[in-house]
Amino acid sequence: MTENNTTATTPVGPPPRHHLALMIWVAVFPTLTALQLLLGGLLVATPTVLRTLVLATIAVPIVIYGLMPPLQRLRVRLLTRR
Template sequence: MSNPTESIPARVPPPTKHQLALMIWLCVFPTLTAINLLVGDWLSPMPSVLRTFVLATIAVPIVIYGLMPHLHGFRARLVSRKRQEG
């Protein structure tokens, strides 16, 4: 029988504020770019505040619920791999 502590992965520390800022940027920039390319013509006649509201309303759920969990998982695997090598 194997040691039970071997099967439990070590907890990965939360990202630093600089890592989190980079992760957010990596999600937000492409999302906003894609949304602008898809609906930019439709949004162009709107006042800038309304346009920003629409973009944020579309982008925030995509980033928070769609992209960030995957990026956090990727970061966790990367950090775990570095710990195993080091």
């Protein structure tokens, strides 16, 4: 006879707008700050639109694929601890 010790867990749905906005800000601000510090000297002579294009092209994949998944896991952990 096997015993099934499953605990009832409430699935956490998608984040509300204010959670998503906070997670995006927490991911985007330091990423853009770091990129500006690293690449600012190289891009100082480039036009603003081109500089923004370069920074956004680098920052968006970092945020979406690198930083948002851990932030979403952290959110789930924080919400399921209660």
